[in-house]
Structure formats: C-alpha cells, structure tokens
Amino acid sequence: MSETASTPVQLTRKPHKPKSVPAPGAGKTACIRTFGCQMNVHDSDRMRRMILDAGYAEVPRYEDADLVILNTCYVRENAVDRVRGHLGELTRLRREGRLKKVALAGCIGAAEESETLRRQFGIDLVLGTHNTYELAEFVGLPTMEETYTPELPGTEGDHSSFVTIMTGCNYQCSYCIVPTVRGRMVCRSKESILGEVDRLVAGGTGYVTLLGQTVDAWRQDGERFCDLLEAVSERAPRVWFTTSHPSNMEDRTLRAIGERDTIVERLHLPVQSGSDRMLKVMHRGYKAERYRRKIEIFRESAPEGTLSTDIIVGHPGETEGDHEETLRLVEDCAFDSAYVFKFSPRDGTEAATLGEPVAPEVAQRRFVEVLRAVEGNALSRNRRKVGGVEEVYVRHGANEDGRAVGETWTGHAVHLRTDASPGEYVRARIDSAGPHALYGSVLPDGTG
Ligand code: SAH
Ligand code: SF4
Ligand code: F3S
Numbered sequence: 001m002s003e004t005a006s007t008p009v010q011l012t013r014k015p016h017k018p019k020s021v022p023a024p025g026a027g028k029t030a031c032i033r034t035f036g037c038q039m040n041v042h043d044s045d046r047m048r049r050m051i052l053d054a055g056y057a058e059v060p061r062y063e064d065a066d067l068v069i070l071n072t073c074y075v076r077e078n079a080v081d082r083v084r085g086h087l088g089e090l091t092r093l094r095r096e097g098r099l100k101k102v103a104l105a106g107c108i109g110a111a112e113e114s115e116t117l118r119r120q121f122g123i124d125l126v127l128g129t130h131n132t133y134e135l136a137e138f139v140g141l142p143t144m145e146e147t148y149t150p151e152l153p154g155t156e157g158d159h160s161s162f163v164t165i166m167t168g169c170n171y172q173c174s175y176c177i178v179p180t181v182r183g184r185m186v187c188r189s190k191e192s193i194l195g196e197v198d199r200l201v202a203g204g205t206g207y208v209t210l211l212g213q214t215v216d217a218w219r220q221d222g223e224r225f226c227d228l229l230e231a232v233s234e235r236a237p238r239v240w241f242t243t244s245h246p247s248n249m250e251d252r253t254l255r256a257i258g259e260r261d262t263i264v265e266r267l268h269l270p271v272q273s274g275s276d277r278m279l280k281v282m283h284r285g286y287k288a289e290r291y292r293r294k295i296e297i298f299r300e301s302a303p304e305g306t307l308s309t310d311i312i313v314g315h316p317g318e319t320e321g322d323h324e325e326t327l328r329l330v331e332d333c334a335f336d337s338a339y340v341f342k343f344s345p346r347d348g349t350e351a352a353t354l355g356e357p358v359a360p361e362v363a364q365r366r367f368v369e370v371l372r373a374v375e376g377n378a379l380s381r382n383r384r385k386v387g388g389v390e391e392v393y394v395r396h397g398a399n400e401d402g403r404a405v406g407e408t409w410t411g412h413a414v415h416l417r418t419d420a421s422p423g424e425y426v427r428a429r430i431d432s433a434g435p436h437a438l439y440g441s442v443l444p445d446g447t448g
Helices: 038-053 077-095 113-121 134-138 178-182 190-202 225-235 251-259 276-281 288-301 320-333 360-383
Strands: 029-034 067-072 101-106 160-164 207-211 239-242 266-268 306-313 337-342 389-396 403-408 413-417 425-433 438-447
Touching: 029 038, 038 067, 038 101, 038 134, 038 160, 038 207, 067 077, 077 101, 077 113, 101 113, 101 134, 160 190, 190 207, 190 225, 207 225, 225 239, 225 251, 251 288, 276 320, 288 306, 288 320, 306 320, 306 360, 320 360, 337 360, 360 425, 389 413, 389 438, 413 425
Parallel strands: 029 067, 067 101, 160 207, 207 239, 266 306, 306 337, 413 438
Antiparallel strands: 389 403, 389 425, 403 413, 425 438
C-alpha cells in the first residue's frame, strides 16, 4: 500500500450546517496532514467531516491553522521520524504564537510511544485508530460514536474513489505492528459496500478501488472476496483492489482479473521474502512455490498485466542464502515494481525480540541488490510496450509543465501531455519506457 502525505479529497456528504446556532468552530481554521497508507487517508476523511461539521475552515498550511491534526503511520521507524520532524516544526510555530492546538491521530496515536511524544511536544490531543470520534467532542460537537465502525461512507474524489471493505488484520506477521494499532479484521457488509459503490457511480465516480490491509480475506455469510469483486465489477466502470495476502488469494480472483472487462489488470501481492525458512519465521503461512504458482495463474490470466509486491530485507536471521532465494524469486516473477524495505524493529512485535540482527551495511547491500533486480526486470517489461497504442485513464491532470499522469488497463503508469481532465480517457502511443513509468503522446483523435 502506498505511503504518502496526501492532499484533501471531497467528502460524500456536505458538512452539516446548523440553521440558527453558530457552529462551535465558526471562524476557526484546521489543517489535516495524512501520513501512511490508504487506511489513514480514509480516516482523515472522517476527521475532515467532523471539523467541517464543527464550522472550521480547512487550510493547507500549518501557520494558518488554529488546529493541526497529524494522522500518522507507525509501520517503520522512518515513518515516526518524519512525524517527529513535523512535531518539531509545530512546536516552533506554537512558540511564535502562530498556532494554537495540535492533535496526534492514527497509528502512532494507538501505540504507547504516543505518550512520550505527547509529553515531549506538548500535544493537546492524542487519538488512536479506534477513538477518532473523540475529535468531535474536542472541536465542540456532540460525541460521534458512529465513527467507531467501518460503515461510514468513504471518500468521493470527482472521478476516483476508495471504498473500505475491511479494517484491521487477523495475521500476526513477525515484524508487523499493524494488527496492534489497527486491531482484528472487521469486514464491512456486502450490502453497505455495494450501496456505496452505486451511490459513488451515480455521482460520477469512474474508478473504484476496494481497500483494506488484506482485502482478499473479506468474507460474509459464505461469500468470499471474489464474489464481492465480481459484484463491484458489474456496477463500476473501472475497478481495482489493494492490498492482498497470498494465503487468501484465490485462483478464481486471479482469473476474474483477466476475464472481467472492468477490472484493471494490476495485482499487488506482497511476498516479503523468497526463502521458505524466512517465510516461516515471518509467519506468512505460504511457501515460495505456492506464491510462484499464484503468479503463474495471474500471468496466464492477464499476460500484459502488471504485478507488484513488497519485500523486506534484513529481517533478523536472514542469511545470504535466504537473500539469494529472494533474488531468485524476483527473477522468476519478473515484478513490474516492488516496494523494498529494510527491516525496522517495532516494539511489541515478535521480530523486535529475535536475536541475530543483520548488520546495517549488509541490509543496505541486500536492499540495493533487490531493488536493482526489480528495476532491471521492470525496465525490460516496460520496453515491450513501446510503439503500442493504449487507452489511458487520466489520474492526475496536467501540472505546470503540461504533463499529466494516467493508467492503462494493464495498470501501467503513463506520463503524457494532455489537457484532458482526471477521469477522462485518452488514446496514446507509447514512445518510451523507464523502470517506473511509460511515456506517451496522445493520438490526434485520442480524446474522449
Ligand atoms: N497488509 C499489507 C502490508 C501493510 S504494511 C500486507 O500484508 O500486504 C506494508 C509493508 O510494509 C509490508 O508489506 C511490509 O513489506 C512492510 N513492513 C511492515 N512492517 C515492517 C517492518 N517492521 N520493517 C520493514 N518493513 C515492514
Ligand atoms: Fe502486517 Fe502481515 Fe497483517 Fe500485512 S498481513 S498488515 S504484513 S500482519
Ligand atoms: Fe497504514 Fe502505517 Fe497504520 S501502513 S495501517 S498508516 S501503521
């Protein structure tokens, strides 16, 4: 799942405006900054609705805000370092009298470390992932206990929307803090998901992404993820899902990706390691061979499709032999892209207590080797697309340089010059390729 600081998105409902009583936050301003994965993007939207309901105006800069809300990620130490940097800046602004209150929310908020940060930086409010509703009271609204559930409407960008189908995670991967800060899996009902998809599509959404930490673990009354995906693919014009766990990934889901016209042929399936020994230490629940078989089915189903993964190097106990197995798997699966991470010990996880840490310089070398192997594969796969003509969905409209970013039906990112708005399709010829994207030009008759 991508981890970026993100910009605001519109909400599904307009903020509630009381008729006569002035809103408690009238005249005040708030700034929300989101770190981490799409789960946090979704939670930020809930919090945004609370502050707008309370009458606050949203502002993009810290120095213009009465209240700053940092929605944070705890998955690796560098995620926490980033937040510390922002808290330092906020402390300075507060000393200068340019800022009033700071709230720390999200996954750091759900971890014990938040108490240390609260004292160190004089944070006014700490919210975990299960009590975001307390923000409502903080900004002067009646308590909104409903935010406790994953049943709330998701976000509605103009053209592309995330729909959360499950929250939490039932796995206990040795290295991972997510189950601790997000809790156990809760699946949202099919009825509620499809209701939201219908509403979004009727409102103009052309691209629906189903979200969760292990979306393919979704189940309800004997129905499984593939049943839900098929139902959504019949309602929405363009569909994707992330992120999946290899142990839950069914062959029929992989086949549906190729068979269904509305599903983008793009699969993100984190493998973490190519060594069976490490996969066992990590409690991943599958062997490398099973993962390879899944990939074979995906490649058969969608030969032109894109495949991405997550890989951790330097997990305690990882030997040179384990690392070579990972390099071999990278070669065999020919990933189109991968997020490669150096192991980061998290307090409260099993791996943080395991001995045999891998020396930092060894982890760094392994990191570079895996990254190079992935990029080499990706570049040669991308080059095969050069000269072809693709239908491209515009994701981000042109920037100041006139360059827009789009996506093919095979999930390739394409940079191109066009005035088309986000959500529109253009026909483009692919002129060149890099390891991370294709570069194209719109055909003369290519808009619409
Ligand atoms: N639920 C997702 C992963 C969420 S975290 C899944 O199972 O696929 C995103 C990625 O961060 C993980 O896939 C893993 O590669 C990486 N990660 C998680 N904890 C980590 C840690 N302690 N150190 C380094 N990387 C980690
Ligand atoms: Fe973390 Fe594993 Fe759950 Fe993914 S499946 S969120 S890596 S515990
Ligand atoms: Fe996501 Fe980071 Fe939390 S990856 S679930 S925001 S720890």
